[in-house]
Amino acid sequence: MSAPTGTGLPFLKGHGTQNDFVIVPDPDGRLDLGPATVARLCDRRAGIGGDGLLRVVRSAADPAAAHLAGEAEWFMDYRNSDGSIAEMCGNGVRVFAHYLVQAGLAKPGALAVATRAGVRQVRVAGPAADGTPGEVTVDMGRALLPGPDGIEVAVDDRVWPARNVNMGNPHAVAFVDSLDDAGNLYTAPRTAPEGVYPDGVNVEFVVDRGPRHVAMRVHERGSGETRSCGTGACAVAVAAARRDGIDPAVTGEAVSYTVDLPGGRLVIEEFPDGRVEMTGPAEIVASGTLDPAWLAGLPA
Numbered sequence: 001m002s003a004p005t006g007t008g009l010p011f012l013k014g015h016g017t018q019n020d021f022v023i024v025p026d027p028d029g030r031l032d033l034g035p036a037t038v039a040r041l042c043d044r045r046a047g048i049g050g051d052g053l054l055r056v057v058r059s060a061a062d063p064a065a066a067h068l069a070g071e072a073e074w075f076m077d078y079r080n081s082d083g084s085i086a087e088m089c090g091n092g093v094r095v096f097a098h099y100l101v102q103a104g105l106a107k108p109g110a111l112a113v114a115t116r117a118g119v120r121q122v123r124v125a126g127p128a129a130d131g132t133p134g135e136v137t138v139d140m141g142r143a144l145l146p147g148p149d150g151i152e153v154a155v156d157d158r159v160w161p162a163r164n165v166n167m168g169n170p171h172a173v174a175f176v177d178s179l180d181d182a183g184n185l186y187t188a189p190r191t192a193p194e195g196v197y198p199d200g201v202n203v204e205f206v207v208d209r210g211p212r213h214v215a216m217r218v219h220e221r222g223s224g225e226t227r228s229c230g231t232g233a234c235a236v237a238v239a240a241a242r243r244d245g246i247d248p249a250v251t252g253e254a255v256s257y258t259v260d261l262p263g264g265r266l267v268i269e270e271f272p273d274g275r276v277e278m279t280g281p282a283e284i285v286a287s288g289t290l291d292p293a294w295l296a297g298l299p300a
């Protein structure tokens with residue numbers, strides 16, 4: 001890792017509906033976190049532990065986001081726990097925005113965050129009177145449903161039809177009878193036909209809980225089963241709406257789905273112009289400094 005390690009490296013730990021992240025402030029873009037380093041930081045036994053890592057860097061200071069600097073001061077450099085890069089992380093962007101406000105780097109209210117999937121507009125509510133952190137709402141942009149028909153998701157010898165939904169990152173959404181049908185999800189579900197997801201895919205298993213109310217489990221590309229996935233919840237809500245015969249672009253009315261995940265609840269609203277908004281909690285739970293000797297021993 002190329003980093004200023006002499007005095008250790010500050011980090012924080014945060015989560016959104018128990019999708020948890022190592023947060024590394026790097027405002028001036030001085031860190032070069034390779035995949036092996038990210039994987040060690042996200043390791044739950046040999047590192048800090050997290051489903052992913054959020055590097056907090058000024059857009060102007062990172063070549064991946066410099067073109068967005070005029071629209072968003074801060075860039076969420078998101079990595080999966082295996083060190084791979086993903087285009088977007090919905091829970092991550094809520095936690096990221098919450099961190100910016102808590103650290104005094106942004107004011108509560110509306111703010112823009114640059115991501116690899118483009119700029120996302122976020123609203124961070126102030127804390128409630130009892131100190132409970134306010135909810136964070138993200139405009140996740142439009143869901144794309146590129147097809148093709150006939151996509152399948154399989155676990156062991158069970159196979160389900162699935163819907164291809166892109167929320168900036170790829171998802172396969174399968175409606176099942178029971179969330180237990182997905183098994184232990186220690187390994188990635190298979191998808192067919194071959195070639196639909198050349199860069200891998202996040203797979204959601206969904207059951208109905210009531211009118212416009214679903215529950216899901218997810219196996220995330222690059223992180224395994226997680227207790228929540230924001231882009232996944234958006235993909236599920238849009239797939240559920242279409243299955244229910246609802247398309248806000250046709251009805252002219254917004255539709256809202258409640259999505260229960262093992263780690264909490266997210267509310268997803270889709271608008272007639274195609275925008276999808278996600279609302280849910282975000283929390284910072286700890287902050288500290290990485291040991292300089294440990295840091296120095298990390299892989300390049």
Ligand SMILES: N[C@@H](CCC[C@H](N)C(=O)O)C(=O)O
Nearest residue numbers: 086089090091169229230231
């Ligand atoms: N947990 C995230 C999604 C993170 C990225 C995903 N694993 C991928 O590789 O696309 C979320 O909350 O959206």
